[in-house]
Structures are given as structure tokens and as C-alpha cells.
Amino acid sequence: MLTNLISDDRPRSLILTGLLLGILFCLALAPFLFPGVRSLETAARICIFIVLVASYDLLLGYSGIVSFAHTMFFGLGAYGVALASVHMGRGYDALIVGTVSGAVASALLALLIGLFSLRVRAIFFAMITLAVASAVAVLVSQLSGLTGGEDGLNYSIPRELTPAFKLGSLFGVSITGKLLNYYLVFFASLALFLLLLRIVNSPFGRVLQAIRENDFRAEAIGYRVVFYRTLATCLSAAVAAIAGSLFAIWLRYVGPDTTLSFEIMLDILLMVVIGGMGTMYGAVIGATIFVLAQNYLQNLMGVASGATEGLPLIPQLLDPDRWLLWLGVLFILSVYFFPTGIVGRLRSED
Amino acid sequence: MTSAAPDHAPKYAQLSLPDRIGKAMPLLLVPLLVVFGFLSIGSTSSWLTLTVSGLAMGMMIFIMASGLTLVFGLMDVINFGHGAFISVGAYVGISALLALESWTGVPSLLLNVAAVLAAVIAAMCVTGALGWGFERVIVRPVYGAHLKQILVTVGGLIVIEQMIHVLWGPDEIYLTRPETLKGAVTFAGAAIEKYRLLAVVFGLALFVAMRLVLKRTKIGLIVRAGVQNGEMVEALGYHLRLVFIGVFIAGSALAGLGGVMWGLYQEVITAGMGEEMMILVFIVVIIGGLGSVEGAFIGALLVGLLQNYIAFLEPKLALISNIALMTAILMWRPQGMMPVVKAK
Amino acid sequence: MSDPILELSGVHTDIAQYHILQGVDLVVPRGGVTMLLGRNGVGKTTTLRTIIGHWQAKSGSLRFDGADITSLPTPARARAGIGFVPEDMGIFSDLTVEENMILAAASGPLDPARLDWIFAAFPPLRTFWRSEAGNLSGGQKQMLSIARAMAEERQLYLIDEPTKGLAPAIISTMAGALRDLKKKGASILLVEQNFSVAKALGDTAAVMDDGRIVWAGQMAELAGDAALQERLMGLTMEAH
Amino acid sequence: MTQMLLETEGLTVRFGGHVAVDAVSCGFRAGELTAIVGPNGAGKTTYFNLISGQIAASEGTVRLMGEDVTRDPVASRCRKGLGRAFQLTNLFPNLTVLENVRLVIQARRRMGFNLLSMATSHRELTVAAIAILERVRLHPLAEQKVGGLSHGNQRKLEVAILIALDPVVYMFDEPTAGMSVDEAPVVLDLIAELKAEKDRTILLVEHKMDVIRSLADRIIVLHNGALAADGDPATVMASDVVQEAYMGRDLADV
Amino acid sequence: DIKIAHVYGKTGALEAYAAQSHNGLMLGLEYATGGTMEVNGEKLVVIEKDTQLKPDIGKALLAEAYGDDEADIAVGPVSSGVALAMLPVAQEYEKILIVEPAVADSITGENWNRYIFRTGRNSSQDAISNAVALGGEGVTIATLAQDYAFGRDGVAAFREALNASGAKIAHEEYVPTDTTDFTAAAERIFNAMEGVEGKKKLFIIWAGGGNPMGKINAMDPSRFGIEIATGGNILAALTAYKELPGMEGATYYYYEIPQNPVNDWLVKEHMDRFGSPPDFFTAGGMAAGIAVVEAIKKAGSTDTEALITAMEGMEWETPKGTMRFRKEDHQALQSMYHFRTEIQDGKDYGVPVLVREIGIDDMDIPVRN
């Protein structure tokens, strides 16, 4: 049963198993373990990014396709929900229509891009997606009539999913629509993650790995590389779009900065690499660590900079405003110390 | 002397005409585009203005891209840090210019150009040194691994940009060009910024110099071979590491040069200015064909010209003109126009 | 006999966590062809790679031409006079044949006389001089790989299975070329599976098994003793 | 007369101006082992590439069991029964030996697009893969990563993969190059076994005369891309074209 | 204690503006409390939160400020996108958010809710003041703006306001935000304006770096009798104005222009403490700081409803003179300044010198909510 659920993809490391269970436990009970607005925001973000990062890993780690357009799909899903909610009005139907159409549109767009990738070299493909994604971001800001431009869109979602909907309290935590919303995000993310886990451990997943290793030979033993790559791209795009839809439902706001920016793309890339490419569990670890760092690094630095007051230059470098500097350092160090990601590291130690 | 093995005589067929034209095609693209511009624009003075300034813009883009043809094209390192070097170059160069106010503030071409040269040298020294450190600390462990290169160099980019904030402050720095480089010359109803003419001179000189170095020395060959099979290059007796460091430093220094030129053009510099140019610069290197100075040169001119023509004819399309150009060229030649190195 | 050109004593080499060479003692006499023989996977290639420096010996010492080279980096070993033809040929496939050869002449421009000699042995190289090396046929690549090592005067050539994939006619010209090299005073350490080639070319021989040299002596002795071959290399009479 | 399993008709390819394979027309019957010989660069590997689809033909057709497959992509030719082993080893270096073979069997059973089942639940694939590895005596190395195998063992795996494909047309490109004298017989015996199955055809590129002598039913000679001779081994080997262009002088009298 | 949350983009591309805004806010609180930092006997505590210029983070941080930190009033942010994402949070928590200095019209327009006040100017105010400064009988104007909401809305407001003055618009040119080469745009504008009679102006609306003014000026628009005009800018950007002496436009703030005690104090204190004159966002931040204190004083408590009642229609003194929160949309109405650039000794930038103060009543700022 459990084997089936995790598709026989064991963590293969004691520490890793512990970490994963810990994360699952914390996320499942986040509203009760860490009451407070900020921590719930963080937990929801972790859930969503786990799915987003895992879907990217399907592309990058399992299929060896480097794309910078993943946020584009994420954004498509988010804008799908936003536009549906704006035009159809508040309601579950809008959420469903938005999510489905976002996912379908993403898959179609991915199909187009996937067919394109046949012709060009992998590294050029990466650069093309980079250019296309940046152009799409600009386009979204230009089409402000439709998309709200730079400023993005605010919209309402069903009342049962907002803080205004109050149900009383449990263990001293007030049960509101926000909490329901969180569990919607949590369970949807969990299901999507398990789905992805199954896909990469299916015969299809094995073919993807073979293609990543040596596409020439994969073709020569009878696999149509094009079809496999394209399907992987479409699947990955559709899942990313659904993650985007969840994000939109959670945030009740979409804008280019929250869904389409190159920065997010880099964050995703870093999460995949920190966690460990080519393993879905890497996505869990990577996303958790990174989102936590993003949210609490500044606070930590504030403390550190206070503690080092009086020393030359150091407090200046530790100033919370310089947190990006340390993020950059994190980028570099993670590649140094976790060349195979945290998961790879943990597995090799056991 | 042993007897030779029987030589075999492979059969050769005649090349077809389109095949033969295809070879020269990249060289014809720029003239063709200019003619196309003339036909579709109509007004001669507008066409002249757009063409000359487009070519000059192409030169500036080429200067910024030249370092990347070495680092990305030849060495196969996706270096987003290049953008940071452009910014650092601009900051160092512009700081030097501000310090040389007595040279820039007077209307003497000689002094002005001397000041610019001094700024360029200062910038190139600093970015070259920075490149050396970057190679040692950041790039060395990730040769051959594109993905890690992207991450690590983006990390380096962020760190350098933040250090610019620490050292120069977060504000944009506005500046004006040296006296004689301000304003424009008018010619046949077309106004051409004087500064662009300087950029043309710099760009052409750089192009010729790079071509000579790469044609006359083995450096280009060593790097290309080294990327494919470093062990073998070392087994032939070359200190590959030294060559790689040298080329990386050169690429970084060229980014510094590009930074000064671009900063002087924009007349405002920010820590993110280089990063903003990266996509364009990558496009130029890609459509040119990896490792090809000639290709990058032609690519840059195409980008400069096309941008101007499209922005004049149909501003709405300006946004996608570069991407469309890249896509079209890659559909036509999947390896770029004149590839020296094969992309993977 | 003068001192040997190359001498390995007690060389151990690890690849990742595997202990591959387990104490190799090997002597390559000056001015002769030494065959390094053995079954698949016994460590012949690893030995050559350790000599050129692609793998670092974990212990033991390597002496070349009287000097200790154990801790020299690869380029320094090459410049000291060791030429290398790797098992996978190490062709720079994106470069043309010409560019491969230009690089092979590390200390200056290509010597036209030497080039003529190479063309005589391997005519296809002249035919495809301007073609991309990656497009050559398997045998042509092998020729290029050997030609690259011959582009400059070296004291010692390490050659890993040069005849694989070569047509018989080319094998004999290649054998001739190697003899020319020897005549010019060079020494050769040759790994070869084709026993008749080994027999025809080798002066001395060393046989490896399991990361060690298990037999060393005159090639003629080995060639004349079928039982010894059978024992060392599993060679049966019929396979000759 | 038995049916032609594979036929090429006027098969030609040009690289730029260079005609590497020049109008080769030839048919191959079931139960027959054809050795293809010729000097280096004669076009043997390129001929294979044209048949298996790695290179698109400039002219001519390839027919597999009567069906024109000239325009088919590599993968579908493979699935229709054209199996190919490569001259320069070409495997999945970071996967294990077992996984390499298993992937092939999975391909043959058309399970690639199976998204929702667990790969590990398909035991039958593993069993079949082990059986094949046993045939080439690689089974002790089943769990090793291919990248760390010695050259000779990689060549054996190359053969194992071809056998796992279970094709109608086997194409071997110098299968024993670099294989030691005690190992080569394993592969050669295997080829002999395949030949005994009678319903397949085998194409073998080989430079070693003893191998050709012991295995070939027929020899074709390629020279400068063109078909220079075709016939039974003894006649072809004795012909001038083979003696001059191919054999050169005997090694013994160098 | 009274908690004020300053939620703004401390890090990211607008870091420089953010610092100004925060300094201004603190100076404003200090000024309005007479240095005690106390109102009605309660201490003012300012907590800072960094949105990193990301709307989602801004949203979470504002919720945290209201929900976990129990802030009474929030101020910020710098970027309009972040501000728009934050608006519903104020409504959810039923607490006041004073928007400063984000400029998008829709903040006090279609996306407005009754908990939102804005001390900063909005884009219409910018555009309309420029129209008032540039317009006039017989004037023909071409516009150049970035092709996105800010640019298009700005031009629309400008056009609307200009109609009243008798001037007309001959050509509107929009270019992508990241444009670096303006030759084509300039050529199009020149071609459109070439045959036009009378006074010809090119009005440039541009946000952020890379202002095309200098580059277009270098193409010698005077050949066609075209004058360049543009709005004011932060001090650093005025360097570019040095090439354009005599250029006119309308600005939001320049420290030498407003003549009032608040500004005198600000300029003096700022010079003393930071060694430089105050800039755009310092003035804005200070206006917000004073507004907070005045509102609490007037309401007598930090109860949201009381604050809203107090603030609607409230007038208070700022470095820019008297501002007034309009009842309908809570937008602060304020003066703008018609300027002309001059070269002055000792200043390495073009100095905007006051031509005329455009008072609250000189501009008809539409209510759009």
C-alpha cells in the first residue's frame, strides 16, 4: 500500500526519510503547530512550490531539458484562475474553469514549444525559452486591459475559502475559510506530488532517463525521442499550471512579479539543484529549505547584524537589506557543497 | 619508408547552386536587410538615420557580446556573471571619467577620447581581475555542466551586483558624455549621434583585433579542443588551465569595455544594467554561431538594424523582433549562422 | 643495454573507490617496442593513463628518461617527450583534420616533411584534410589519432589498441610507420589485442592480469610458447 | 528462393559533394550471414546508417520485408525489425548494465508510454534482461554502471542490446574490435547461434579475415562508396579488388 | 503603544527610493510629534517589513503586520503592483493602509476600498499638472511613453487635461519599456511633426532609468522646431536635464521650490543628518508620517472607524504645503510645480526653477473609483 503510494521510490536514506516525514507532518498540521498569518503563508507557499519544483524536475532532472519558461506555465495557470474569477464572478465554477483551461492552455503551449525543440540544440532551446518567457512577461504588462499589466489583478474567491468565513475554533486556533483554503492547497499539492512520483517511476519515467543519458541511442532502440520529450514537456507544463492555479486561489492576486518573473525561475532552478536533480524528493527538500530561507533569512540577518555591531564592515554585510547578497552566496555554495543535491548527499552517506 | 596503403579516391559530385549561395549567405544578410529597409521605409533621410544608428547600435552590442563569444561561444560556459562584469565595467569606467572631469569637461576631442580610453583601461583591468577571481572560485568546478554554470554564475551575478550597491550605493548614477561626444552631426537630413561614431571605431577595431588573435594563434583551437576533451589537450602538452583562465580574463575584460561604452551611451548606470542586456547579448552570440567572432559581429549588426527598422515601421512588433530573428535564423541554421563550435 | 626510458615501480591507481592498479612494475627499454598484453579489463588502459597522468598514481613511482615524473602534471609529462594515443582515440571531433594536426604540433608549426611521411602512411588524412574529424570513418579516426602522436618527435609513444577497426592494408602500413618511429630512436609502449600484430612488432612484452604485471620478457619467447599464452591470456591455438 | 528480408536499391548519400555511398543495390536473405568488407572509409558504416536511418538517403530506397522504410525515422525502423550495434560504443553510461538491457526489452514490448504503473512491478522485464546478459556472460556485472566498464565489456553489452532487440535484420559493426582473444569467441559463437536460427539475416562489418572466413556465407565489398564485389567468400577474397585495395601486403612480409 | 507598520520594498530595484521614503516617514513622525514620538501620551513604534518588491510577499507581510504584530496603521509600499496586492488585506483586517509613494491611479481608483488612503500623488496628478504647464492655444504636442499601463494611462490623462487648454496632440508614440535605442521613435515623431505649424513640443512620460530625453535631444529636434518637455524627477536624474536648459514641465517636488516651515525644517534637518537635500520620496514619506500623527490626534484613538472619519477631508501641512484627503477616494490632493530648468553654478545638474505653483484647485483630478 505505502509502496504503491510512493511508487516504490524509497528515500534510501534514514535521515532523508526522517526529513520527509517531518516536513509532511509539519505541513499537514501547520495551522495548529505554527499559528499565525505569516507561518501559514509560508506553509502554503512551500506546498505550492514543492509541486512547481517537482514538475520542473520532471523536465530538468528526468528528461534533461533545460527550459526557462516554466514560470510562464505557472503564470498561465494563475492567470487562468484570476481571469475566470474576474469575468465569471466569484464562485467555484470560476476556479474550476480557470484551473482546467490554464492547464490545457499550458499543455498546448508546451506542445508547440516541444515541437520547436526538435530543431534546435538543447542549449539554444534554453536560451530561446529564456527570451520567450521574458517577452511573455513584457506582453502581459503591455496587455494591461486584459491582464491588469504590471499591477496585476485582484479578485474574489468563494467566501468559504476566505478569512471572512468563520467556523469557530479548535485547539485555540480559529477555524476560518483561510484554513480550509490551506487544506485545499495542501491536499491538492500532495496528490499532485504523488502523481508526479508515480510518473517518474513508471516505465515512461525510465525512458525519460534513458533519453537524458543518450538520446541518440534511445532512438536507436526504438523510442521516438520526440514524442517522449514532448509528452514530458506537456505534463510538466500542465502540473506547473495547476500549481499556479493553487497559488492564485491562495493569494487572491496575480501579477507578473508573483508568477512570471525570471527571479522565480531562478528560485525554482535553485530549489531543484539544492534538493537534488532527478529525484522527486529533492523537490520537497529544496522547496522547503529555500522558501524558509527566503522568508526568514532577513530576520536571521537582522539578529546577526545586531550581534556583530561594532565590528568593521561585517554588520554592513549582514544588514537585512543585503539579504540578496547572501542568497547569491547560497547559490554558489549549494553547487559547491551539494553537487548532487541534498538528497544525493544523504543517499551517498548511508 | 614503408609502402603507402592504397589511397582511395572518393567520388565527388558537383555542388548545386543553392548550396553554393548558402555558404555566402550570412555575409549577404546585412546588405539585404539594408536594402529591405530602404524599400519599405520610403523617406531617404529617415532610412539613412535609422541605418547608420542601427549599425552603430549593433557595434555597441557587439562590444558587449564579444566577451561572451569567447566565454560562452568558445569555452562553453554559460556565464550570467558577464552581465555583472558589464555593470562593474561601467561603474569603474564612469568613476574614472568623473575623476577625470578636467579632461572630459573641455571641448577637446583629443582629451575627451583620452579620458574615455583611460576609463576603458581602468574598467578592463578591474573586470579582468574580477574575471580571474570568478574563474578560480566560481566557474572552475563547473566546466562542462551547463546547469550548474547557470546557477553558480547567477549567484556570482547577484553577489557582484550587491557589492556594487555596498560600494557605490543603491542609487542610479547619472552622467553626461565628454563635451565633444555630445550632440549629433547632421548629414543629408539625417542626424547621427557623435558618440555612435566613436562606438563604430571601437567596435571595428575590436573586431579586427579579435579576428587576428584567433586566426593567428592556436588559442581558439586549444579552447575548442579543450572543451571537448581536456585530457587529450593536456596529453598533447598544453596547459589547458592557463589557457582557460586567460581566455576567461579576456572575456571579462571585454565585458568591462562593453560596460563603459554602454554606460556612456545610456548616460545612467545601475547595478542591474548588465543583467538587462544579457538576453540580447546571448541572442547575438547564438545567431552568430557559437565561437564565431564574425558571426557575432554580423548578428549584432542585424539586431541593431532590425530593431530600428521594425520600431520605425511597426512599433508593436519591436518587442518580438529579436526573438523572431533568433527563431528564424535557428530554423534556417540550427547551429547559428557561422558556427565555429557545435552547440550541444 | 642503456637505462630504460620508462620505469614504473609498485604503481597503485584508484579510480573512484575501486582499486584498479595493484602494484605495477614495468620497464620499457629505450629504443624498442614493448607490448602490453592481457585480457579485457585487466588494467592496460589504466596503466597508460597513469603514465600520461590522467589518473594520478596513489603510490609507487614513475621514472621517465631518468627523471621522476610521479608528481608532474600531464602537460609537463607530454612536453618531456611522451606521446599518447588513447583507447577512445580522443579525436577533437568538431575540429578539422588539419586543426587536429596543428594542435598536435605543440611546440611550433607543423613540419612539412613529417607531414608527408604521415600522409604516406595514412593517405585518407590528406584526402579529408579540411573535413571535420568527427565525420571520419572509424578507421580514419584511428589513423588520425596515431598521426597526431607522430606529428612531433617524441621519445616515448603510448599507444592503446591502434589497430582496432583498421583494414588489413592499413594495419600493415601502420606497422611500418611504427617501425620507422623506432628507427628514428623512439620507444613505444603498445597495447594490442591482435596477437599477430604484437608478434610482428614487439621486441619485449609484458602481460597484465588483475592490475599487475604477471609476466615480462622477450616477445619472441612469448610468441613461441603456446602454453604460456594459453595460461596468461586464455589464447587458444585456433584463435591465431 | 527465399524472400529478401532487406533490400537496398540505388542507395546513395552525399555529404556536400562527397559521395560516401554510391548507388548501392543489394538484397539480403533470411538465414544468411553477409560480411561487408572494404577499406577504411569505404562507406560501410555509412551504409549501415542509411539502412537504420541515422542518416537520410540522398537517393534510393531501403525495403524491409518488402515495405519501403526509406522515410521512416530511426525508432520505427527499429521497431519494424532493423537492429543495429554501433562501431563506436554508444550506451547509457550512467545506468546499470541491467537497466541498459531492460530498457531495450521494454521498448520491444511497447511499454514506453505506460505512465501510471510502477516500473518495478514489471518483473518479467528483469528476468528477460538477465537471461540475455547471461548469454554474453555479462551477468556478474549486471548492477555496475556502464561508464565504468572496460572497453571490451562495453562491446559485449553493445551486442547484448542488439540481441535484446530481437530484430529481423542484425547489423554488427566490428563487434569484436578491441575485444581480447579469449573474449571474442563468446561474441562470435553468439553470432553463429543467431545465424542458426535461419529466419533472420545478419550483416557483419569486420576487418578480421579469420572471423569472416569462419562465419560468412557471402561477402560484399564496398570501395569508394560503391559495390565492388558480391559473392561467395572464396571467390571474393581471391578477387583483385580485395587483394589490392583491401588486404595490401601481408603483415608477415612487412 | 501605537504600532505603525512600514511595509515597503527595501531591497530590490527600487532600493534607493525605499530608503528615501523611510527616512521621510521617520522625519514626519518626529516633526509632527515635536520630537517626542508620542501621540496622545502613547508611544509610536515603527516596524519595518521588506516586500522585496514582490506582491505576494507584500501581501503576506501586511497580513502579518495587522494580524500577528497588531499594527494599527500601515504605510507603504513603493511599487504599484505590490500596493494593489495589498489593498484587499486592509479590507480583510479592517485597518488603515496609507499608500505612499506608489502612483497607480487604480489604487485610489477601481481597486480602492474605504481603508485605503494615499498621501502620494497619482499618475493623473502628474499628467494633468504637466498638461496645465505645457498647454495653451496653438501648441501642438507629441507624446512619447512606455508601452504599458503607466505610460498609456498617463498619456490618456494628459490628453484629456490638455484638451481644455486649447493645445492639441499630433502624435502618440509608445515604445517597449526596455527600449534602448530611440532613433526609430524619434524619427516617427519628427516625421509626424514636420509639417505642423506653430509651437511644437514633445512631451516625454518616462518612469525609471534609461530616460530617452538626452538621446532624443542629441538628434537635434530643434531642426524641426520641436522642444522637449518632461515632468520632474529625482535629484540624481536631473543630471540629464543639464543638457536641456529652458525646458519646461511640471514636477512633484524639488527641495528649493516649496516655501513653508515644514519644508524649511525638512531641508535643514536632512542636510544636517544625511549631508544631502531631501528628494521626491523623502518629501512623500514625511507627508505620510505627518498624516498618521494628525489623524490619530484628530480621531483621539486608533480605532479604524474613528480614523476614517477623521481622515476623510482632513487637511494637514506637509513639505509640499497643505494637502487634503478627498472624501470620495481618499486621494491626497496637493500642489504641483510648473518649472523651467536652469544651469546654476555649483550644481552639476539642471535645476528646476519654479514658474508657477499649480494649486489644488488648478487641477481637475477625476475620481475613478
Ligand SMILES: Nc1ncnc2c1ncn2[C@@H]1O[C@H](COP(=O)(O)OP(=O)(O)OP(=O)(O)O)[C@@H](O)[C@H]1O
Ligand atoms: N571510470 C571508471 N570507473 C570505474 N571503473 C573503471 C573506470 N575505468 C576503468 N574501470 C575499471 O578498471 C578496470 C581496468 O580497466 P582498463 O580500461 O584499464 O582495462 P583494459 O585492460 O584496458 O581492458 P580492455 O582490453 O577491455 O580495454 C576494469 O575492470 C574497469 O571496469
Ligand SMILES: Nc1ncnc2c1ncn2[C@@H]1O[C@H](COP(=O)(O)OP(=O)(O)OP(=O)(O)O)[C@@H](O)[C@H]1O
Ligand atoms: N556525416 C558525415 N559528413 C561528412 N562525411 C562523412 C560523414 N559520415 C561519413 N563521412 C565520410 O564518408 C566516408 C565513409 O565513412 P564510413 O564511416 O561509412 O566508412 P567505413 O567504411 O565504415 O570505414 P571504417 O572501416 O574505417 O569504419 C568517410 O570518408 C567519411 O569521412
Ligand SMILES: [Mg+2]
Ligand atoms: Mg583498454
Ligand SMILES: [Mg+2]
Ligand atoms: Mg565504419
